[in-house]
Amino acid sequence: MRSRARHAVLAVTGAVLAGAPLALTASPAHAASPVRSAGSPGTINVHRGGPARSLPFTARRDGEAVISFTASAPGVSWVRGGAESAVVSIAVDGRHVTDLVVPSSDPIPRSLGLGRVGKGRHKVTLRFAEGSAPAASRVTLRRPAVRIPEADALALRHAPVVVGRTGWPFGDPYQNATTDTPLVAWHETRPAATPGHKIIEYSVVWSNEDGGTDTPALMARWGRTTDIEWIYRVEVDASGRRVDGTAVYQAPMHLTLKFTGRYEGDHPLLQTCTQNNNMCDVISPDPPLRFLLDAAGTRPDGRAREVVMDREPWTYRIAAQEMVRERKIENPSDPATREVGDQRTYLFVEFAKTTGAATGSGSVPGVALGVRLKSDPSRLYRSDHDEPTWSIDRDGAVATTVELPEGTRVSDIAGIEALRRPTGTGDNGAPATVTSINRGFFLDDSFLPQPSSVEWKGSVTLTQANPSAVLWRP
Template sequence: MRVVQLITASVAVAAAVAALAAPAMARADQDPAVQGRQIKVGRDHADARVPFVVKRSGEALVDLAAAAPGTDWAVKGAESAVVSIFVDNRYATDLVVSGDQRLPRQLALGALRAGPHLLRLHFADERSAAGSASVLLDRVKVTTYAPGGSDYLALRYAPIVYGRNLSELGTPYQNATTDTPLIAWHEARPGTAPGRTKLTYSVVWSNEDGGTNTPALMARWGRTTDIEWVYDVEVDERGNRVPGSDTYQAANHQTLRFAGRYEGDHALLETCTSNNNMCDKVTDPMRFFLSPLQTRPADQPREHLMDTNPWTYQIMSEEMIREGKIEAASETAPATPEVSDQRNYLYVALKKTTDRPNTGSSWVGVSVGVRLKSGGTVYLSNHVDPTWSIQRDDPAATTVELPPGTTADDIQEITANRVVVGTDNGAVVHVTGVKRGFFLGQDYLPQQSFLTWDGDVTVDAGTPSAVIWRR
């Protein structure tokens, strides 16, 4: 007998009708009909069907917590189970789920009119690991954002990113096992003319199979995920797209005019390089409609979105283990550039400014140094490779590899070090803040940050190193 746990239509619709009588929310409407129940979506089982009612037309999101018993992102062949989500039989998004622990996810469903709707949850057998049998979902909540607010605007133009199907990787449904999209966010800035707003959308992938190598990712970016802006668009004072204003990040990090198709106001893009750049023609069967509702404070690095979604560090670390990108424990040495267990690293976010343009083949960067109480060795974030130092003046994340077992209490001082790439252009660097510093715990989740600092320390040709924190 085929069995599936689902919300019965009579109970759900009754609750939804009752919700229609409730006062309208100013910003968004949450449908209580799909809250508080666990749903099991199983292989060879009927799809789970969840009726709900939208009180006001708008852009819809679904929040949920998801687990896939028996899957493990760190184990080849057992990576994930995939749920394909449909709204009124319209394919909305895939959800890649890994591990026994329920992780919070937020996905977009697109524009929905006021009235009754049906959420259909399908176990995608062919996209899931052979040994996976089910996905457990709870805390399912549908929220609609009506026109008139900044959240609605950000959701209205969010792109839909199709999966990757590179022939050189040789497998279908590639984002179910590698470089999977994890979270997205948006940033809003003034546009190119008065009254315009520029919306930029970015995605965090679990890794990049091409592009920057793993040790350089840890040194230059402070993680082995891949973070890329994918799409931007300008809207006028009425919130309408300015024709011809939307661009996307194409192969080789080019910025190209978008010339593809839209689904409503949502541009359709596809991941078409091994380092997760976009094409504006879509062919892959998988698609990812991640909620871009999150944003980041201006004084935080892009990795702040990982910090506020700590489970992304777990997935990041597990992918490195499965793909053999972590050196053996017996070979671990902090002085070598090879990436060791990612729990051996101090994860630091630095704020700095450089007093002249810092581009081209010659530039001046900064590395972070850590000295422990136990000795005089200074462990450097760039592993003595100048090109792995921090070049950008945006708030920037990096990592410092330390001996296994090092804790916050073992650290004596932290330094900022001026690093010259090419010809010294005489640049002076002002280091003005450390936004956070933490280790990953045994579960690969970030531990509490123990390190913040504000000030103004200068490093120049005459004083190339300065202490920015001392115990």
Template sequence: MSSRARHAVLALTGAALASAPLALAPAHAGTAPGTISLHRGGPARSLTFTARRDGEAVIGFSVAAPGVSWAAKGAESAVVSIAVDGRHVTDLVVPSSTPTARSLGLGHVRHGRHRVTLRFARGSAPAARRVTLARPRVTLPAAAQLALRHAPVVVGRTNGPLNDPYQNATTDTPLIAWHETKPAAAPGHQIIEYSVVWSNEDGGTDSPALMARWGRTTDIEWIYRVEVDAQGRRVDGTGVYQAPEHLTLKFTGRYEGDHPVLQTCTQNNNMCDVVSAGAPLRFLPDATATRPAGRAREVVMDREPWTYQIMAQEMVREGKIEKPSDPATRAVGDQRTYLWAEFAKTTGAARGLGSVPGVALGVRLKADPSRLYRSDHDEPTWSIDRDGAVATTVELPEGTKLSDIASVEAIRRPIGLGDNGAPATVTAINRGFLLDSSYLPGPSGITWTGSVTLTQQQPTAVLWRP
């Protein structure tokens, strides 16, 4: 039987779609045609589905909130609360009036008929009046059951300077999630790690350093890791989470089935396993996605271009963008002026005492090839010392197009005092793009593969020319 046929068959009916006829999609899913509309102060709407077996369910739709903009104070988002059979499962923050494909976990459901209830929820911005959810669909994806089964529930942040239990509806909102697996020491066992992309971080690394060292102003954090046996059961005592100060602590909190319940409890989106009583927002992201092998974590954003738009809009609304943009300063300028690049590097053995070398990217433009625009802004600690595929950005003059770029080069730079002499080898530029006028990624126009070794004696090398 094909994997498509092994998916659960779900029949959806439209209590929310009153006069719409029932339409069944292929065998892996059922889809209710039409659009569900939720209004401020209006009734909840619902749909039902029939699960042909026990398993973890996912709901997906194209969602928009007219009048909402993550860039505008007082219009940041609309919040949709989602319940299954009367139990609050997850919330969805809708930060845009543009229809966007979103999906969320619904948790474990048993064989039989179930009701999903959606309502316009508290925490929505004053300007938000309506949410539309087009083409709702519920699936039990067979290939992702293990990852969905152990995915964490993330309760919204309620502490900090804002002192607002609904603050994740206006700042540092969770956007997307994914999981990664690797073999455990025990035969047949594996370790699953879950990560979340947040729209920003109100604490932690400052924005200019994020752009230079991580190639983004979103916050990307692993939040939970667990070992499972050959039958997919959690191995007792193996659950750990990323705690404040980026510590890895044993999870001792509450589970809902196999889902650990965590809470965002710091300004840089670290977790606690003790949850505040009465916290109103909770998120069960769809964690079915994985990261392509050999690529930086930021590539999960590339597959969801709307995340760049929300990232940039939060920076604008929170006044974190320099006006006018000036690549000669270290402040973050208009994010549409940056080259967003991902490259791969390795560091060799140290040959003496001193700090490890990092690598930065430099860009020269055809109009003035004598000037070098650097990703690290000539700040030693902003060069990248970690190995593998890494992301960075290079600020360029406003109006620059990819066709204006004359070359991209690699620059070896020790990150602290002294130089331990280790070589750094760059082997690829995986992508290089600009954001368009709407802050969405344009096509990648810069790629390169090869091998260039940077040393104390030869610290720079051209990687790419058009």
């Protein structure tokens, strides 16, 4: 989902600290030169208690820099207490810019902002940081590359710096190294009322939320156990400058407040300050962790926010592992209960719906999905577990999950149905129309999404008189 077009490549001009000179090769205009060091080309190892590692580069123009690599940490697993992650502190020219939380011994592709750099020579410094789990001893970064993306420069310029949740003055300042860690960011733009101006909105995916919506409701109403929130929105003029007084952020209680905090260049500083990952623009003293995620990506029009996770499949594994470690998973899994079971037993579905005009008073209707299996077509497995408030009343593309018996595959499904259900007392009579199933998949044995094998397009309208309809059959 990240644009690779028109990337201005940064020429790497030095050597990895304690390594051999870098081998420079000609690169196409849209790629970045690889980093090469003695013994392990294109690899940087950062050790606990070891020296900092450096990555010199030359910027051929002013702009917002981004560093990308695959990151792994031997002995680390987000599923195990005491082994959750390794943390790397990243600085540019001696200035702390961002931190990297590495939650896996398997390589994960990551991309982080480095902030604005001027034309000329610079140096990225990487240090093994406090907050790392006791089991972590090394972080390996493969194929590190620095670039200045020209096409996404405006989005990168105004991207927020997310300061880690500390629970100040009495909490753990390294909370995001073990729980609710920021995983992915993206932006969306729309025209502003003033011709030539744009509104840019930034969102973040966290690995979970320790407060707010409970886990079973997250799976039913949002199709995930991650937390996804917009965090910052700003209007910019035709030249890309921030319009004074337009910056807002999502504050505690999901309030939208004017941003009155501090900027680094055009980057606002926001702190995760609640258990459900809302923001504050007043930063606690000396917070150790900060995250400048690469927000250059966006999502396709007409798709649910969860598609951002689909494009970063490793996020599903991290989300599932956090549920296991925090003992939020029912064992053994039972689709007859409302508790969340093994996430590999769920069908993850995205569908699109609209709600018509009400014809009376009462609660709005939501839509849930039901699945029947070939082995027992009389039994209906519901995404809302027959809980009215767990049906989905928002319109557009939405995501949900349906818990099924362990071992179920798409080939075992007899049909998927849409189910109209009022979300509270009474029924206002509004029809609900479902127009598509955009994707449907299970997670594989390693908690990664399998290819989608459920798609449907059409138009089915659900009413009080006809509250259910079959959408898809194999």
